[in-house]
Amino acid sequence: MSTSGIGQSVRRVEDIRFITGNGNYTDDISRPGQTYAFFVRSPHAHATIKSINTKTAAAAPGVVGILTGKELAADKIGGLICGWMIHSKDGSPMKAGAHPALAVDKVRYVGDHVAVVIAETLNQARDAAELVEVEYDVHAATVDTATAAKPGQPQVHAEAPNNTVYNWHIGEKDATDAAFAKAAHVTKIDLINNRLVPNAMEPRAAIGDYDRGTGTYTLFTTSQNPHVARLVLSAFIGIAPENKLRVIAPDVGGGFGSKIFIYAEETVCIWASKKVRRPVKWVCDRTEAFLCDAHGRDHVTHAEAAIDASGKITGVRVKTTANLGAYLSTFASSVPTYLYAPLLSGQYNIPNIYCEVDGVYTNTAPVDAYRGAGRPEATFVIERLVEVAARELGRDPAEFRMHNFITTFPHQTPVIMAYDTGDYGASMKMALDMADYKGFAARKAASAKAGKLRGVGFSAYIEACGIAPSKAVGSLGAGVGLWESAEVRVNPVGTVEVLTGSHSHGQGHETTFAQLVSHRLGIPIEQVTIVHGDTDKVQMGMGTYGSRSGAVGMSAIQKALEKVIKKATTVAAAVMEVPEDTIDFNDGIFEARGTNKKMAFGEVALQAYVAHKFDSEKIEPGLKEGAFYDPKNFTFPSGVHIAEVEIDPETGITKVEKWTAVDDFGTLINPMIVEGQVHGGIAQGIGQAMLEGTVYDKSGQLVTASFMDYCMPRAHDLPSFNVGMTTTPCTTNPLGIKGCGEAGAIAAPAALINAITNALGHENIAMPATPQAVWQAAKSSPHKIAAE
Amino acid sequence: MTAVTMLVNGKSVTADVEPRTLLVQFIRDHQQLTGTHVGCDTSQCGACVVHVDGKAIKSCTTLALSCDGAQVTTIEGVGTETDLHPMQAAFREHHGLQCGFCTPGMIMTSIDIVRRKGTNLDEATIRAELEGNICRCTGYHNIVKAVAAGAQAMGATTKQAAE
Numbered sequence: 002m003s004t005s006g007i008g009q010s011v012r013r014v015e016d017i018r019f020i021t022g023n024g025n026y027t028d029d030i031s032r033p034g035q036t037y038a039f040f041v042r043s044p045h046a047h048a049t050i051k052s053i054n055t056k057t058a059a060a061a062p063g064v065v066g067i068l069t070g071k072e073l074a075a076d077k078i079g080g081l082i083c084g085w086m087i088h089s090k091d092g093s094p095m096k097a098g099a100h101p102a103l104a105v106d107k108v109r110y111v112g113d114h115v116a117v118v119i120a121e122t123l124n125q126a127r128d129a130a131e132l133v134e135v136e137y138d139v140h141a142a143t144v145d146t147a148t149a150a151k152p153g154q155p156q157v158h159a160e161a162p163n164n165t166v167y168n169w170h171i172g173e174k175d176a177t178d179a180a181f182a183k184a185a186h187v188t189k190i191d192l193i194n195n196r197l198v199p200n201a202m203e204p205r206a207a208i209g210d211y212d213r214g215t216g217t218y219t220l221f222t223t224s225q226n227p228h229v230a231r232l233v234l235s236a237f238i239g240i241a242p243e244n245k246l247r248v249i250a251p252d253v254g255g256g257f258g259s260k261i262f263i264y265a266e267e268t269v270c271i272w273a274s275k276k277v278r279r280p281v282k283w284v285c286d287r288t289e290a291f292l293c294d295a296h297g298r299d300h301v302t303h304a305e306a307a308i309d310a311s312g313k314i315t316g317v318r319v320k321t322t323a324n325l326g327a328y329l330s331t332f333a334s335s336v337p338t339y340l341y342a343p344l345l346s347g348q349y350n351i352p353n354i355y356c357e358v359d360g361v362y363t364n365t366a367p368v369d370a371y372r373g374a375g376r377p378e379a380t381f382v383i384e385r386l387v388e389v390a391a392r393e394l395g396r397d398p399a400e401f402r403m404h405n406f407i408t409t410f411p412h413q414t415p416v417i418m419a420y421d422t423g424d425y426g427a428s429m430k431m432a433l434d435m436a437d438y439k440g441f442a443a444r445k446a447a448s449a450k451a452g453k454l455r456g457v458g459f460s461a462y463i464e465a466c467g468i469a470p471s472k473a474v475g476s477l478g479a480g481v482g483l484w485e486s487a488e489v490r491v492n493p494v495g496t497v498e499v500l501t502g503s504h505s506h507g508q509g510h511e512t513t514f515a516q517l518v519s520h521r522l523g524i525p526i527e528q529v530t531i532v533h534g535d536t537d538k539v540q541m542g543m544g545t546y547g548s549r550s551g552a553v554g555m556s557a558i559q560k561a562l563e564k565v566i567k568k569a570t571t572v573a574a575a576v577m578e579v580p581e582d583t584i585d586f587n588d589g590i591f592e593a594r595g596t597n598k599k600m601a602f603g604e605v606a607l608q609a610y611v612a613h614k615f616d617s618e619k620i621e622p623g624l625k626e627g628a629f630y631d632p633k634n635f636t637f638p639s640g641v642h643i644a645e646v647e648i649d650p651e652t653g654i655t656k657v658e659k660w661t662a663v664d665d666f667g668t669l670i671n672p673m674i675v676e677g678q679v680h681g682g683i684a685q686g687i688g689q690a691m692l693e694g695t696v697y698d699k700s701g702q703l704v705t706a707s708f709m710d711y712c713m714p715r716a717h718d719l720p721s722f723n724v725g726m727t728t729t730p731c732t733t734n735p736l737g738i739k740g741c742g743e744a745g746a747i748a749a750p751a752a753l754i755n756a757i758t759n760a761l762g763h764e765n766i767a768m769p770a771t772p773q774a775v776w777q778a779a780k781s782s783p784h785k786i787a788a789e
Numbered sequence: 790m791t792a793v794t795m796l797v798n799g800k801s802v803t804a805d806v807e808p809r810t811l812l813v814q815f816i817r818d819h820q821q822l823t824g825t826h827v828g829c830d831t832s833q834c835g836a837c838v839v840h841v842d843g844k845a846i847k848s849c850t851t852l853a854l855s856c857d858g859a860q861v862t863t864i865e866g867v868g869t870e871t872d873l874h875p876m877q878a879a880f881r882e883h884h885g886l887q888c889g890f891c892t893p894g895m896i897m898t899s900i901d902i903v904r905r906k907g908t909n910l911d912e913a914t915i916r917a918e919l920e921g922n923i924c925r926c927t928g929y930h931n932i933v934k935a936v937a938a939g940a941q942a943m944g945a946t947t948k949q950a951a952e
């Protein structure tokens with residue numbers, strides 16, 4: 002096998018440009034004659050716009066144009082959309098208000114878009130924006146998730162009475178209630194899944210560029226899915242037909258979900274570029290990103306588990322209120338429903354599950370998918386529930402989990418999902434070994450001697466990745482299909498370009514996708530180039546999120562590669578004058594069985610283009626094939642994370658002493674990259690559990706709107722991670738890949754809070770467990786009190 | 790407008806700038822050196838780190854005018870694709886980057902850590918010294934490995950050069 006094939010930790014192809022400063026991010030691009038946009042944003046969380054006076058601003062130096070919602074409406078530019086229809090329990094469709102890219106009559110959160118000032122320089126645009134006079138009639142704001150739907154709260158949208166977008170549910174209520182009626186033990190917990198700001202290090206940016214000669218728009222933007230952006234901007238927002246709209250997402254500096262969505266700013270930039278007849282560039286500053294990037298999580302949940310006398314979980318009942326923010330972002334409605342509740346079975350054989358979710362509007366930034374999207378929230382619920390249940394029953398948390406693990410596959414849960422394969426016990430056993438769980442008691446005793454509280458916590462997570470079979474998600478309300486596309490273009494000398502609808506913004510597709518091609522075609526990786534992120538090059542694609550690019554994107558490439566090999570076999574047979582079915586293709590060589598005839602892949606490619614040696618009436622010249630791959634099922638990566646912490650009760654500082662992660666991602670293409678994904682995910686999960694908290698005050702002002710107020714994980718907050726792998730290949734896609742991008746962020750919060758509560762000896766702490774919170778909680782720790 | 794002159798990556802450059810122009814704007818917009826990034830503009834994330842007169846500084850909160858007459862080195866000045874600096878090579882070898890956005894700043898900071906702390910760096914030192922640089926992708930695990938290896942390699946190169 003070649004050293005650049007599947008399973009090798011090939012060093013990344015894309016790195017050379019990034020380590021030398023030659024990356025090409027949106028803000029690095031300049032268009033001739035470009036202008037700069039700066040947005041006038043609402044300083045109020047909830048207000049009626051009485052008037053906008055742009056006179057003085059328009060006369061300021063360098064100003065090219067000032068546009069408001071009025072002009073947008075006059076040009077019949079549609080509002081931003083939410084692409085997933087959720088129905089309430091009573092069958093009624095979700096109740097959504099309009100989402101104009103520039104506010105028309107009302108503003109609904111701090112940072113909401115009121116006007117855009119376009120000028121020759123950014124400083125001029127910024128200066129002039131200060132001169133735009135907006136008169137507001139300020140209203141009281143709804144901010145709090147738990148009480149947003151209570152009668153009498155300020156109403157965010159008239160269309161959604163009591164701020165309720167939907168009252169959704171899933172599962173069998175009566176059967177679940179019956180399981181609780183028969184339970185020997187019931188565990189109950191109340192949880193808050195804290196609101197997070199994704200904070201990819203590259204802020205969002207956009208350049209709109211209208212070509213008057215051809216009537217074509219080009220949008221350069223920080224997108225995880227440029228084709229979806231084009232589809233929405235074209236078909237729903239109405240900028241231009243798709244053939245007149247090109248979207249380019251060049252190098253993108255991290256996304257974590259926040260760059261999936263179609264936001265107001267890029268919509269305005271591309272529309273404005275025609276109005277001002279110049280390219281319009283906008284680059285988000287960090288505080289704007291805090292205000293306006295879609296946030297993540299923000300659930301308030303009550304959960305219960307019914308357990309029988311033998312310690313088997315017989316039912317789970319969950320009630321969640323999910324904050325959707327002031328407007329429904331692109332996929333907002335699906336995240337706390339179909340991406341959440343179907344994961345509540347975790348790794349456990351639970352016959353009855355019932356979950357209710359109320360989606361509510363508040364006067365805060367829109368909330369949508371953030372790394373894990375629904376699945377971290379589900380994992381936090383089930384893994385806290387199981388841990389607390391084990392503690393209440395006096396059982397070892399690892400043993401209690403194994404007692405309830407699913408052991409036979411395929412397994413149908415009561416909430417949609419059919420797990421194809423897995424070996425949860427294997428991951429648990431490996432993790433227990435790696436974490437030296439046996440030695441924990443001794444370490445705890447040593448910590449206690451030193452006046453410290455030591456704890457260990459588990460998280461046996463499952464996630465549903467590789468989103469998703471188009472027909473299935475369509476039946477659940479998705480507005481799009483979730484297949485992926487690939488085109489393999491073989492050049493006459495045997496080099497290969499692969500065009501993919503996936504988008505890489507840190508995942509290393511230029512390397513891993515090339516590894517697959519190198520492996521299958523038997524050519525060196527240097528001869529393979531991966532092309533992505535440009536709607537003029539790649540015809541269509543669904544983009545990268547939900548850990549789908551390996552399982553879905555690479556399956557599409559694999560499918561196209563098989564077509565290329567089939568065609569090349571036909572050509573080789575004709576050229577070598579042997580029957581097609583006598584040809585074997587291995588390691589880049591087409592060989593006719595029982596003869597000494599063979600041709601290398603490159604020679605066949607050349608013959609396919611020269612087209613001298615076959616009848617082109619029967620065989621088409623050229624070697625290029627495309628494929629669309631629609632997944633058969635979700636994939637189900639799983640694993641066990643074990644966190645070990647030591648708390649100093651005097652300062653409240655929690656030190657993460659040890660982190661063990663054992664994951665089953667199915668087939669690994671590049672273990673180095675996979676481990677990197679795990680590390681990054683864990684860091685974000687630890688961030689959620691210990692550091693990151695988004696705070697709005699009662700009036701709806703975002704108190705944590707910079708890196709000085711919002712605590713991002715830094716190197717000294719984190720340990721090195723112990724990462725191990727077990728493998729059960731996915732059975733529903735050709736490569737056996739399950740996906741790895743979100744695992745760490747899904748697993749980590751529960752593991753860490755379970756460890757902290759284990760150390761404290763009580764359950765009374767919320768995320769983020771900051772030093773102050775831990776210090777408070779440690780005061781009532783029975784372990785601490787006993788030591789004193 | 791005020792004239793400012795600097796030696797950027799060994800090349801003398803002069804420009805008329807607004808007094809409020811930041812060093813990072815001077816580097817990116819006036820010199821078209823876009824390897825230096827802006828991740829926060831409040832001196833928190835380190836995406837903008839460059840060397841001024843041999844020391845790492847955050848160019849997002851430094852006025853260009855305050856660097857008049859200074860020697861400035863950016864990521865483009867430390868190594869090239871065919872002749873990588875040992876720290877650049879170590880980031881690639883140890884997978885110390887994913888999206889690459891924080892990377893130029895990380896590398897510039899890391900080279901400065903070696904200048905101040907030497908070429909034998911333990912994990913605790915590296916983690917403490919990376920305090921001013923945020924990476925959202927890697928969880929730092931591989932960055933820490935890369936910095937340690939890059940520092941060692943820098944030591945080996947200086948030793949070789951001395952011999």
Ligand code: FES
Nearest residue numbers: 828829834835849
């Ligand atoms: S951009 Fe300078 S520190 Fe963040």
Ligand code: FES
Nearest residue numbers: 887891924925926
């Ligand atoms: S590699 Fe993406 S922020 Fe560091």
